[in-house]
Amino acid sequence: MKDIVIKTPQEIAIMRHSGALLAKVFAMLDEVIGEGITTMEINDRTEAFIVDELKSRPASKGQYDFPYVLNTSVDEVICHGIPSASKILRSGMIVNVDITLENNGFIADSSKMYCIGQITPVAKRLVNNVYESMWQGIRTVKPGATLGDIGHAIQRHAEQAGYSVVREYCGHGIGREMHEGPAVLHFGQPGTGTVLQEGMVFTIEPMINQGDHRIKQKKDGWTVVTRDKKLSAQWEHTVAVTADGVEILTLRAEEREAGYQQRY
Numbered sequence: 001m002k003d004i005v006i007k008t009p010q011e012i013a014i015m016r017h018s019g020a021l022l023a024k025v026f027a028m029l030d031e032v033i034g035e036g037i038t039t040m041e042i043n044d045r046t047e048a049f050i051v052d053e054l055k056s057r058p059a060s061k062g063q064y065d066f067p068y069v070l071n072t073s074v075d076e077v078i079c080h081g082i083p084s085a086s087k088i089l090r091s092g093m094i095v096n097v098d099i100t101l102e103n104n105g106f107i108a109d110s111s112k113m114y115c116i117g118q119i120t121p122v123a124k125r126l127v128n129n130v131y132e133s134m135w136q137g138i139r140t141v142k143p144g145a146t147l148g149d150i151g152h153a154i155q156r157h158a159e160q161a162g163y164s165v166v167r168e169y170c171g172h173g174i175g176r177e178m179h180e181g182p183a184v185l186h187f188g189q190p191g192t193g194t195v196l197q198e199g200m201v202f203t204i205e206p207m208i209n210q211g212d213h214r215i216k217q218k219k220d221g222w223t224v225v226t227r228d229k230k231l232s233a234q235w236e237h238t239v240a241v242t243a244d245g246v247e248i249l250t251l252r253a254e255e256r257e258a259g260y261q262q263r264y
Contacts, residue, residue, distance in 0.1 A: 004173055004181040006199035011106065011175065012240050012249075015201060018108040019238055019249035021054050022101040026112055026252055033114045035091050039072035042097060043083035046070055050101055059100035059107045059178055066222070071098040071111075073223075078207050078215055078232040079169055080222040091117025094127055096234045100178060107178050109203050110250035111236035122210070123231055126163065130208045130233040133157040137186070137204045139264050141239055141246035145196050151188030154206045164213035166232070169224070171203040174238055196241050201249070205236030 007015065028049050033042060047069040050058045058069035073081035073096040074089070081096075089095060098111035113127045136153040155165050171184030182194050186206040211230035218225065226232050238249045247263045256262070 002173070002177070002180050004194070004200060005175050006197070007175060007201050007240065008199070012199070012201065012247075014104050015106045015108060015175070015238070015240065016247075016249050018056075018101055018103045018106050019110070019251070021056055021103055022099060022108040022110050022250050023252045024054065025049055025099055025101065026097075026110070029097065029114075030254075033089070033095075033097070033116075035089060035117050037089050038085050039074070039081070039083040039087040039089070039095070040085040042072055043068050043070055046099060054101070054103070056101050056103040059102040063178055069099070071096070073098070073232070073234065075231055076226045076229050078166055078209070078224045078226060079234060080224050082220060082222050089116045092119055092123075093117075094119060094123050094231065094233060098234070098236065105176055107174055107176070108238050108250050109174055109178065109205075109236065110238060111205060111234055112252075113233055113235060125161075126208070126210050126231055127233050129158060129161045129163060130206060131235050133206050133208060134204055134235045134237065135260070137206065138237065138239055138246060138248065141196060141241055141264075142244065143196055143198050143241060146191055146193045147182060147184055147196070148188040148192030149190050150204065151185045151193075152190045154204075155187040158206070158208045164209045164211065166207040166209060166213055166215060168215055169207055171205045171236075173200070173202045175201055198241050198243050200241040201238065203236055203238050205234060207232060207234045
């Protein structure tokens with residue numbers, strides 16, 4: 001992991017704008033994603049919207065030679081699911097859509113779970129728990145807290161519900177580059193790890209499994225699945241450490257309407 005880059009207020013303002021643009025991408029996808037769409041159609045609609053409507057750059061395309069603008073991780077896929085013209089979303093599926101967007105030199109990163117048609121109560125419970133686990137982590141962010149505090153809050157909430165936290169993948173610092181320091185683990189001990197300070201910007205993106213936390217990577221070199229083939233879910237926001245708490249730079253309109261705040 002690269003060095004931590006402390007952002008100036010001016011740089012955070014640019015990142016706030018990038019985050020707001022990314023929230024608009026998800027608002028567009030809310031009207032698009034449903035039964036019968038392919039994951040490649042999601043990719044193509046997203047690319048056109050980012051480039052043509054938002055005059056921005058899909059930052060994932062070409063990163064580490066990845067050829068697409070987003071990841072679509074369905075059911076037992078934990079992360080890095082590759083869009084496909086043959087992968088059709090059907091009722092009962094859950095899918096994580098993970099998107100990055102660069103505008104004016106700074107990148108925002110966020111992901112959202114979509115529940116297709118009628119999903120099982122088991123799947124719905126997992127999706128909801130992972131969302132609240134992410135927020136448990138977000139609300140611990142403030143100057144003087146530690147990365148271990150974030151990880152512990154997420155791990156405790158997930159494990160109390162009987163789920164397991166993926167160990168191999170983590171959140172990360174972000175700014176002019178997609179991956180900066182620090183590495184933000186989604187498990188840990190309170191009071192351990194890097195101490196947070198104003199101006200840090202990073203993602204919180206827990207990947208949590210219905211069953212065992214162990215993973216398996218497919219032969220395509222990207223797709224990561226649960227070893228036991230049970231469901232996995234993930235949510236993600238880009239956040240900035242403020243003078244007295246945290247600001248969520250990628251907050252979406254429906255979250256505001258549901259009572260989630262931009263700042264804590």
